[in-house]
Amino acid sequence: MRTRPLKVALLGCGVVGSEVARIMTTHADDLAARIGAPVELAGVAVRRPDKVREGIDPALVTTDATALVKRGDIDVVVEVIGGIEPARTLITTAFEHGASVVSANKALLAQDGAALHAAAEEHDADLYYEAAVAGAIPLIRPLRESLAGDKVNRVLGIVNGTTNFILDKMDSTGAGYQEALDEATALGYAEADPTADVEGFDAAAKAAILAGIAFHTRVRLDDVYREGMTEVTAADFASAKAMGCTIKLLAICERAADGGSVTARVHPAMIPLTHPLASVRGAYNAVFVESDAAGQLMFYGPGAGGSPTASAVLGDLVAVCRNRLSGATGPGESAYAALPVSSMGEVVTRYHISLDVADKPGVLAQVATVFAEHGVSIDTVRQQGRQDGGGEASLVVVTHRASDASLSGTVEALRKLDTVRGVASIMRVEGE
Numbered sequence: 001m002r003t004r005p006l007k008v009a010l011l012g013c014g015v016v017g018s019e020v021a022r023i024m025t026t027h028a029d030d031l032a033a034r035i036g037a038p039v040e041l042a043g044v045a046v047r048r049p050d051k052v053r054e055g056i057d058p059a060l061v062t063t064d065a066t067a068l069v070k071r072g073d074i075d076v077v078v079e080v081i082g083g084i085e086p087a088r089t090l091i092t093t094a095f096e097h098g099a100s101v102v103s104a105n106k107a108l109l110a111q112d113g114a115a116l117h118a119a120a121e122e123h124d125a126d127l128y129y130e131a132a133v134a135g136a137i138p139l140i141r142p143l144r145e146s147l148a149g150d151k152v153n154r155v156l157g158i159v160n161g162t163t164n165f166i167l168d169k170m171d172s173t174g175a176g177y178q179e180a181l182d183e184a185t186a187l188g189y190a191e192a193d194p195t196a197d198v199e200g201f202d203a204a205a206k207a208a209i210l211a212g213i214a215f216h217t218r219v220r221l222d223d224v225y226r227e228g229m230t231e232v233t234a235a236d237f238a239s240a241k242a243m244g245c246t247i248k249l250l251a252i253c254e255r256a257a258d259g260g261s262v263t264a265r266v267h268p269a270m271i272p273l274t275h276p277l278a279s280v281r282g283a284y285n286a287v288f289v290e291s292d293a294a295g296q297l298m299f300y301g302p303g304a305g306g307s308p309t310a311s312a313v314l315g316d317l318v319a320v321c322r323n324r325l326s327g328a329t330g331p332g333e334s335a336y337a338a339l340p341v342s343s344m345g346e347v348v349t350r351y352h353i354s355l356d357v358a359d360k361p362g363v364l365a366q367v368a369t370v371f372a373e374h375g376v377s378i379d380t381v382r383q384q385g386r387q388d389g390g391g392e393a394s395l396v397v398v399t400h401r402a403s404d405a406s407l408s409g410t411v412e413a414l415r416k417l418d419t420v421r422g423v424a425s426i427m428r429v430e431g432e
């Protein structure tokens with residue numbers, strides 16, 4: 001074993017960073033044996049230097065992250081600050097000064113992954129980010145390496161722990177949205193600004209990263225259709241239950257049937273209670289990967305939290321350190337397929353639409369005609385008269401598979417009917 005240690009600079013010492021530092025210390029001997037050289041924490045960049053950090057030598061702590069990555073003797077920079085800047089500049093500066101980088105920053109990778117990969121390649125460095133998607137679950141590496149000989153057609157799953165935690169609480173305990181979000185934040189699952197979680201930005205960033213790797217195509221954050229989960233109500237859960245379903249925030253990346261394009265989307269969806277994703281509880285994540293040769297694979301595990309995320313960061317750290325010792329670099333960006341990314345309108349799925357309508361003869365026929373005129377075939381209709389005597393009824397329509405564009409056209413036309421008082425909710429139905 002080499003006795004001279006590999007030097008690691010840790011940028012950020014919050015929920016994830018503090019766990020990375022802890023495991024580096026407690027597992028130091030095992031890490032050294034697995035890498036073939038000791039790894040030494042050479043510096044820790046923080047924002048609040050006065051905070052007591054158990055297990056971290058205060059002499060290593062600095063508020064000058066730039067000076068740390070410019071030192072020139074750092075082998076690996078671990079970026080767990082989050083956000084776009086200064087993380088982006090620190091990572092590129094690290095490459096310029098000879099270091100490889102391990103990051104958990106999905107927001108940055110989804111936005112600037114191509115440029116960061118190019119910078120890594122230019123400087124013969126590695127850029128690894130297993131922790132950026134689905135926390136502890138090995139997903140980036142299986143897609144990039146284990147499935148490199150196969151053709152992936154679909155990646156579908158729950159990739160945000162915070163929103164799964166909230167939806168699970170709302171469904172199973174009837175907890176309110178804010179109460180569940182506060183708990184997820186206290187447990188270290190949420191982003192610094194939890195809007196990123198609940199509005200689906202975090203899952204969309206992960207979908208962009210997954211689709212890019214799965215389809216060997218650059219997929220930008222803007223290419224991903226996004227709807228968050230803030231508008232999911234107790235009434236939606238009741239409707240889902242009536243259909244034998246629950247509601248999950250899903251990320252779905254698909255290759256079109258003709259193979260000529262791809263789509264990526266994030267939105268809440270009803271899924272049958274019998275589907276394995278329905279039983280994914282708390283901050284756990286689960287992702288299905290469907291490929292030509294392997295068929296269907298399922299990846300399941302903790303998707304958020306300090307220690308699970310640190311596990312993925314440490315796995316990358318070991319891989320990057322091994323590469324450095326052997327003078328090699330791991331796989332970089334693979335975007336050779338350069339497939340076009342289609343818009344949401346071209347996505348084909350099923351829909352659950354809840355309408356408030358006038359409770360009088362002929363309404364059902366009128367509504368059915370609008371669906372037929374837009375080429376959207378109805379699977380089931382359930383009508384329920386309201387008990388408030390207001391002459392209104394609730395009409396729940398579940399469609400067969402139709403394009404999102406056809407469904408949007410249908411809903412627009414329904415809104416114009418005098419007998420339709422309002423569209424209470426539209427939810428996609430997946431996993432059947």
Ligand SMILES: NC(=O)C1=CN([C@@H]2O[C@H](COP(=O)(O)OP(=O)(O)OC[C@H]3O[C@@H](n4cnc5c(N)ncnc54)[C@H](O)[C@@H]3O)[C@@H](O)[C@H]2O)C=CC1
Nearest residue numbers: 012013014015016045046047080081082104105304305309
């Ligand atoms: N918490 C989780 O479950 C997961 C987090 N991630 C990602 O890991 C990264 C870190 O997340 P957390 O640890 O949860 O966030 P955090 O907010 O707990 O930690 C970030 C730390 O970086 C520090 N920081 C900010 N700017 C800095 C600067 N210029 N120099 C030095 N330190 C600075 C902050 O003071 C804070 O302590 C983010 O990119 C996040 O998206 C990824 C997977 C899971």
Ligand SMILES: N[C@@H](CC=O)C(=O)O
Nearest residue numbers: 160161162189190191
């Ligand atoms: N906020 C994220 C953290 C992990 O990526 C989540 O809740 O999934």
Ligand code: NA
Nearest residue numbers: 130133135137
């Ligand atoms: Na992961």
